[in-house]
Amino acid sequence: MGEPITYLEAIRQGLWEEMERDERVFMLGEDIGVYGGAFKVTKGFLEKFGQDRIIDTPIAESGIVGAAIGASLMGMRPVAEMQFIDFIACAFNQITNFAAKSRWRYGAGVPIVIRGPSGGGVRGGPFHSQNPEMYYVHTPGLKVVAPGTTYDAKGLIKAAIRDEDPVIYLEHKYLYRLPRIKEALPEEDYVVPIGKAALRREGKDISMITYGAMQLHCMDAAETLDKEGVSSEVLDLRTLLPLDAEAIEATTKKTGKVLIVHEDTRTGGIAGEITALINERAFEFLDGPVTRVTSPDAPVPYSAALEDYFLPNSTKVLQAARGLLSY
Amino acid sequence: MGEPITYLEAIRQGLWEEMERDERVFMLGEDIGVYGGAFKVTKGFLEKFGQDRIIDTPIAESGIVGAAIGASLMGMRPVAEMQFIDFIACAFNQITNFAAKSRWRYGAGVPIVIRGPSGGGVRGGPFHSQNPEMYYVHTPGLKVVAPGTTYDAKGLIKAAIRDEDPVIYLEHKYLYRLPRIKEALPEEDYVVPIGKAALRREGKDISMITYGAMQLHCMDAAETLDKEGVSSEVLDLRTLLPLDAEAIEATTKKTGKVLIVHEDTRTGGIAGEITALINERAFEFLDGPVTRVTSPDAPVPYSAALEDYFLPNSTKVLQAARGLLSY
Amino acid sequence: MPRTSRNAAKKHPRKGKSAESAHPKRPAESLPASALSKSQLLDLYRYLKLNRMIEERLSALYRQGKVQGGLYSSKGQEAISVGSAYALATQDVLAPMIRNLGAMLVRGVNPVEFFLQYMQKEGSPCKGRDTSLHFGGIDRGFVPPISHLGTLIPVLSGVALAGRMQGKNLVALTYIGDGATSTGDFHEGLSLASVRRLPLVVLIENNRWAYSTPVSAQSLLLDLADKARAYGIPQGVVDGNDVLAVHEATSRAADLARRGQGPVLLEAKTMRMRGHSEHDDAWYVPEEERRFWEKRDPILLYEKHLLGTGVAIKDELSRIESACAAQIDADLAIAEAAPFPRPESCVEDIYAPEQDASEGLAEEAPRAARRS
Amino acid sequence: MPRTSRNAAKKHPRKGKSAESAHPKRPAESLPASALSKSQLLDLYRYLKLNRMIEERLSALYRQGKVQGGLYSSKGQEAISVGSAYALATQDVLAPMIRNLGAMLVRGVNPVEFFLQYMQKEGSPCKGRDTSLHFGGIDRGFVPPISHLGTLIPVLSGVALAGRMQGKNLVALTYIGDGATSTGDFHEGLSLASVRRLPLVVLIENNRWAYSTPVSAQSLLLDLADKARAYGIPQGVVDGNDVLAVHEATSRAADLARRGQGPVLLEAKTMRMRGHSEHDDAWYVPEEERRFWEKRDPILLYEKHLLGTGVAIKDELSRIESACAAQIDADLAIAEAAPFPRPESCVEDIYAPEQDASEGLAEEAPRAARRS
Numbered sequence A, B: 001m002g003e004p005i006t007y008l009e010a011i012r013q014g015l016w017e018e019m020e021r022d023e024r025v026f027m028l029g030e031d032i033g034v035y036g037g038a039f040k041v042t043k044g045f046l047e048k049f050g051q052d053r054i055i056d057t058p059i060a061e062s063g064i065v066g067a068a069i070g071a072s073l074m075g076m077r078p079v080a081e082m083q084f085i086d087f088i089a090c091a092f093n094q095i096t097n098f099a100a101k102s103r104w105r106y107g108a109g110v111p112i113v114i115r116g117p118s119g120g121g122v123r124g125g126p127f128h129s130q131n132p133e134m135y136y137v138h139t140p141g142l143k144v145v146a147p148g149t150t151y152d153a154k155g156l157i158k159a160a161i162r163d164e165d166p167v168i169y170l171e172h173k174y175l176y177r178l179p180r181i182k183e184a185l186p187e188e189d190y191v192v193p194i195g196k197a198a199l200r201r202e203g204k205d206i207s208m209i210t211y212g213a214m215q216l217h218c219m220d221a222a223e224t225l226d227k228e229g230v231s232s233e234v235l236d237l238r239t240l241l242p243l244d245a246e247a248i249e250a251t252t253k254k255t256g257k258v259l260i261v262h263e264d265t266r267t268g269g270i271a272g273e274i275t276a277l278i279n280e281r282a283f284e285f286l287d288g289p290v291t292r293v294t295s296p297d298a299p300v301p302y303s304a305a306l307e308d309y310f311l312p313n314s315t316k317v318l319q320a321a322r323g324l325l326s327y
Numbered sequence C, D: 001m002p003r004t005s006r007n008a009a010k011k012h013p014r015k016g017k018s019a020e021s022a023h024p025k026r027p028a029e030s031l032p033a034s035a036l037s038k039s040q041l042l043d044l045y046r047y048l049k050l051n052r053m054i055e056e057r058l059s060a061l062y063r064q065g066k067v068q069g070g071l072y073s074s075k076g077q078e079a080i081s082v083g084s085a086y087a088l089a090t091q092d093v094l095a096p097m098i099r100n101l102g103a104m105l106v107r108g109v110n111p112v113e114f115f116l117q118y119m120q121k122e123g124s125p126c127k128g129r130d131t132s133l134h135f136g137g138i139d140r141g142f143v144p145p146i147s148h149l150g151t152l153i154p155v156l157s158g159v160a161l162a163g164r165m166q167g168k169n170l171v172a173l174t175y176i177g178d179g180a181t182s183t184g185d186f187h188e189g190l191s192l193a194s195v196r197r198l199p200l201v202v203l204i205e206n207n208r209w210a211y212s213t214p215v216s217a218q219s220l221l222l223d224l225a226d227k228a229r230a231y232g233i234p235q236g237v238v239d240g241n242d243v244l245a246v247h248e249a250t251s252r253a254a255d256l257a258r259r260g261q262g263p264v265l266l267e268a269k270t271m272r273m274r275g276h277s278e279h280d281d282a283w284y285v286p287e288e289e290r291r292f293w294e295k296r297d298p299i300l301l302y303e304k305h306l307l308g309t310g311v312a313i314k315d316e317l318s319r320i321e322s323a324c325a326a327q328i329d330a331d332l333a334i335a336e337a338a339p340f341p342r343p344e345s346c347v348e349d350i351y352a353p354e355q356d357a358s359e360g361l362a363e364e365a366p367r368a369a370r371r372s
């Protein structure tokens, strides 16, 4: 174990080590080379790996993803950066129609990673704060991961790069340099398997199912409830597609009361999918309605006053938990 | 009431009458003018309305939707056709980021309609059979409608055109000329309100919540169950965003057993959202798990053998209904 | 067999290496005996100063933490915003990008609006919901951008199309960075606009950088205006640091567009004199390049022109500057005092207030839409 | 002030009006003393015939209801597919569009595969899941398209990029219709490819129509190859009905691209001689235009050339035709007899078989990726 490092540094290390390990890995995106990326995730990469493996591209997200697809078909392992994940919208067609369907169509895997800063909490406004996960969770053939811890950030970027299928890797920009989640990581190579949730906290009275930055609010709420004698389980999904249905089922059967907490907007958010899974797999174990804490159905607002109102937080989690507990 | 007409003819009439009624309405898309559209929805429009109001465009879906947005900001009422709805993927960014957010951002409504043939059942393969609804249902600021009857096809296209906000109008190509749903329509002008579901069949033992072409399978299954003494309620959503939560709540409270049937793929499909709504609004009325009949998580296959396996049908609906009824 | 096109052989000068050689020779036709009156000429000066001074103040507010998120400076590029917007007619529609504060000033936005907007106040044009220059509606002659680059080109094509249908004789003008000319929307918008010869002017602000990416990594072209050749439309290159040249070039472009010869693609050569946004100190810009362009500061150049041609004397210019400062002080005070938005307001206005489409029928008489 | 570009003033000839004037004059340099041997020349003939005859058979199967969905004919355009694919080296990668069956033949696809594919049989390349020419993998030198037009241009840029990284000295070749050159992806792909001078050849098949839309409604340009001017890359125009000219032009383009002068944009002028797809009788195509191009049927022209230059005698050509027919009969019989896919197979292969990324580490020795 070394010094505690940030979530951002963990991503950087993961990328760096994979580039060192496998010459097929290369990166492309806007301002990732000379500048080292808008958030400095790839700082120092150009110097180390050269401009054939660290490619500064024109502003062309569909082009970037398309090129990544083509290179992956040739056996390479491209990692494409979206400067902010919001701009992935411009590559939607290449991702959902070309990358996601190639293996199924004619057997050609498309092992690409598309990564970028997602999420709110940094006063970025409606176009620099988005949570685009569901657009991709609803697309068979893709995988979607969203690490919420420093350990996972590194382990999942490595798993994503080694995966044989296209992976959307959502890094939460609010967590990038958050001191609270700094962590000392193992010296050895490790991966966090895609498709496996992590139990962050065991409990018996209520389950909170969450991912990304929202995990912190769940942990805080759980802490408070603990003092009140309520024992909460916190399940961090980590992977959104494929969902760890077993873990969801297990925690539901254990506590019977499920709260789903996500930063993404409500309607069509992943809470719905999880609720359906729970209905199918553990209906008779439910001791109350599956309950959602999410952002409301609106774009992410810019002003601090508004964004703080908009985003879920531990107070809202607590309130919903109490409501469910008293059901 | 005139002669029974097809679903396609109903759309055509709705468009035609709106173009006659309001000079601000115009249409743009690929091959909609001279050719009258790939499915002939706009046959005769160019001759009647002229090339300033029926615009054949280059192949540029993002351009088409962008231009529609710009024209709508100027007070026009553009109706953009996607030749197949699958190609809407190319306009994803303009729709979800420009059109959906303008009113909220600075008060400018974007009254555009984006319409096109969706859905499977015609051996179109993975790129001519898609059901893209959830990508838009998950985007606040949009409205999404999916008529399943000839009456609704006309009433909803009119409502969509008159709506002050951007509406995605999904016409199901399997229904276009289906003799079974031909219907004589009122002579007078009418609209079907956006946001209101329709009870196609009243019952007390089980609720089937559905929309689009799947409605037919639900009606067939209900018919069969009827002969077995089971009384089914069939709720046709018609509008997917905003969902008619009251109607969903009401039918759940009435029967306690809810089957959701959609042609779209399962994970992240609208069944999840509906299940969550039911949990929130009528949990204590549930007599069994909310159950889904959907397409599996895969692209829509081409071969008849495969597509028939892939799509929901009345046999699958029946089977699921029986399972739920015996819960 | 493939012919090699004009530009294929030439290498774009690498960044820094030949900052000067890349600077456009002033095209003779862009320096007309200006038809502008003295008061108009001083108007331009006032807008240039106001543009610069408001941004300086915003920058200070940023350092105080009162402005958050991205803050994008147009320092060095003010002549483009001001000169081009000043060339428009009242009925024309302008869509600014994030470095076109000056264009918005010319079209009537008050300084207080920028302060309210950036400080996220309740009374701001976006009610604190959106950021940057993302405001101003069609009623004021604007279409505000979203962050996604390129998107305005199709949207303004639609504006131009509607304007023609409505018989408004308008021109739609928008801006795009050198970097954003690589986006698919740039291409789709111009493809659409060109076949209908829509009255659209697209002004490329080639400020040599897209964030940290030099133009040479964006395109092999020396003149981005040459992208017009893919659409068979008129093109032009203008010195973006010469406000009169920009005004003149835009007037002519708008003219062409209005006469049905559009769309027109205009390139203004300039230099982004600060970082991409406030947090960026632009360390990657070669010192030599920066120094070269410093001497070509558009406000300095224009001052020299006004003084040199005897249009104004030093004193007049100083008075304008003081008036700007006074206005800014006053407006900033108003903005500072303004309240923040009600938190719950952020979920309002997603949709229009409920309307009944069938009821609407009677009241809502179809607005005339004249066909051209 | 805006200069008017070369093409701005010219009006594109309206459809039908001047079908002949729009036909390119044969560029002198595209008619070389062919370096191809007699057997190669007859090879080309065989591919042309096979292309035409397979499509005729597919058309018959369509009428019998054995082929469903879209069926797109390349009648009149066969010389482009065959001539261009024949110019490639083994290591090169080709991405066909829906009218490039001939190119796939040249690169080694067997007729039986087309029949299996279109008849949706289990043993078809897509196992009945996907349709049309959407098949063939990189192991065979192909990247199959999706339906969404334009998407292959960025994807093939990536192929070219990877090929260079891997030191493969390959050229990536793909096709695009006149209509699809309006897509954003065309622009983004060429933007990316040009700044890195990737070994990519993009061949525009200008067959005068995009479904029912004439080129004049797609672009103001007379030569779509002029779109190259937006990227500063080499361009060329070739007679798409002359298989030798196409072969020659593609060879030179591939050469340029391989030498780092790419990407190259080549336009082949031709005519779509049938409807957009089987259901479309192309009533909107003026009779005069159709007749003009009928006389320029690429197979007829090539037969004349072979006979006229004494390369072959009538008998030899007939024998080739008979051999093609025999092969088609045999392959079709196989395909007809083949079983349909297992229904449940349609949900397989969404993801790779489960792998453990950490276990994979040891076995999976990093494949060498040479940097160029």
Ligand SMILES: Cc1ncc(C[n+]2csc(CCOP(=O)(O)OP(=O)(O)O)c2C)c(N)n1
Binding pocket: A030, A059, A060, A061, A083, A084, A087, A090, C099, C147, C148, C149, C150, C176, C177, C178, C179, C180, C181, C183, C205, C207, C209, C210, C211, C272, C276
């Ligand atoms: C589609 C899209 N991709 C990426 C970005 C992130 N981004 C914002 S500004 C910028 C650079 C823009 O450069 P340029 O177009 O030259 O404009 P300038 O900043 O120089 O005015 C980038 C990459 C974006 N806003 N939109």
Ligand SMILES: Cc1ncc(C[n+]2csc(CCOP(=O)(O)OP(=O)(O)O)c2C)c(N)n1
Binding pocket: B030, B059, B060, B061, B083, B084, B087, B090, D099, D147, D148, D149, D150, D176, D177, D178, D179, D180, D181, D183, D205, D207, D209, D210, D211, D272, D276
């Ligand atoms: C992005 C996209 N939009 C629309 C379509 C529907 N479509 C299929 S082929 C076609 C016409 C293509 O014309 P062109 O590019 O000239 O190719 P051609 O058919 O003439 O070979 C259209 C509009 C599509 N496949 N993809």
Ligand SMILES: [Mg+2]
Binding pocket: C177, C178, C179, C205, C206, C207, C208, C209, C210, C211, C272
């Ligand atoms: Mg720039």
Ligand SMILES: [Mg+2]
Binding pocket: D177, D178, D179, D205, D206, D207, D208, D209, D210, D211, D272
């Ligand atoms: Mg064509």
